Amino acid sequence: MKQEFGVAVVGSGKWGINHVRIASQLLGERLRMVCDVSDKALAQAKTVAPAVRxxxxxxxxxxxxxxxxxxIASGAETHHDFGKRCLEAGKHCLIEKPLALRSTDAMDLLDAAQRNKRILMVGHLLLYHPAVxxxxxxxxxxNIGQVLxxxxxxxxxxxxxxxxxxxxSLAPHDISVMLYLTEQFPVSVSAIGGKFISKNLPDVVFYHLEFEGGLIAHGHVSWLDPHKMRKFTIVGSxxxxxxxxxESTGKLKIFDKGVGLEIGEGDLLSLPGVPEMQSHVNQLTIRDGDIxxxxxxxxxxxxxxQQQFYECITKGKKPLTDGQNGLLVLRVMEAAQESLDKGGIPIPIKEMKDA
Ligand SMILES: NC(=O)c1ccc[n+]([C@@H]2O[C@H](COP(=O)([O-])OP(=O)(O)OC[C@H]3O[C@@H](n4cnc5c(N)ncnc54)[C@H](O)[C@@H]3O)[C@@H](O)[C@H]2O)c1
Incomplete structure (x- = not known):
């Protein structure tokens, strides 16, 4: 990787410190600066990158x-303002999720990146996860058939x-994965939640995405829960x-499980999508094979x-999680928030790629 560029990390809090550590490992002295309003955060940054300004x-x-x-790994409320100022100054930007708190602000960032011919990338981390x-x-x-x-x-x-x-705070990750895996944009979104700690902010939210063709995705986020879970389940035909x-190892498990229709000695057809299913209903078989x-x-x-960010800068490539990707996730988030505010009614949405 050519390393003729210098990098700064803005926000060296609980998450940003990881960016500082990795930038220091990947770039050495090319990690030029860490910016944070907190003395404690700056001192912490020095422990992982001692030479950094x-x-x-x-x-x-x-x-x-x-x-x-x-x-930029300062709080979400700073992302639009900081990102805009950096882009207008001609700096490439990797902005943590969510890209902004409003899709209009995200569009403003996309516009600034385009006008200044700079890379705009959003930290939808899970799209870089080898398991995903x-x-x-x-x-x-x-291999898993039709995703149901x-x-x-x-x-x-x-x-x-x-x-x-x-x-x-939590759902941008999961929604980015839902869009990535289904390669579809939902047609409607609904969400319900509960405000148990604060009167203004839901602490637990159940949201639901409907796609064309009957595919559905459901998410549960909470910071008031006895479990510590970060789990995805994908059910295919x-x-x-x-x-x-x-899990530290064995994060991914592929189950040869499903419902089939016996069509002869030892032969099984996977369901759904078997037209004769109605007439052969007695022959439905549960398949519970290897893991x-x-x-x-x-x-x-x-x-x-981060490697992707630096590669996009040096080679002029489009990031997997570019500004448009950040905007699509925000559109889903906004529709879900509208549904939350309206007591859970489904909110229709459109992808509006060029909006
Ligand atoms: N990709 C991921 O997996 C992931 C995980 C956690 C958090 N995040 C995101 O990272 C961002 C930071 O989250 P966090 O948990 O580290 O929060 P945090 O509150 O621990 O850290 C934010 C830091 O930004 C600093 N800051 C605030 N205003 C500033 C300003 N005006 N100038 C300079 N520094 C300023 C704060 O002092 C603090 O050190 C959030 O957007 C969050 O959503 C991403």
């Missing part, structure tokens, strides 16, 4: 001609945020997959994400 002013990042790319990419391969190869439905559970006790609700990101635990690369997804 620190500042409390975003202006220092913007004015440094040797900083040509900025990773293996699931996508399984779907593409037809999928659901995600991202629940824990804490971290409770005051600026955004549990849905905005032939096989089923569980991706459990809390495959594929070997998945242990490379940290954040490392892969």
């Amino acid at each position: 620190t500042t409390k002013q975003l202006g220092d990042v913007i004015l440094d001609p040797e900083v040509s790319a900025v990773i 990419n293996r699931i996508r391969q399984e779907i593409h190869s037809g 439905y999928l659901y995600s559970q991202r629940v824990n006790l804490g971290t409770i945020r005051r600026e955004e609700n549990a849905f905005w 032939r096989k089923m997959i569980i991706f459990d990101d809390m 495959l635990i594929p070997k998945i690369s242990q490379t940290e997804p954040l490392r892969i994400e």
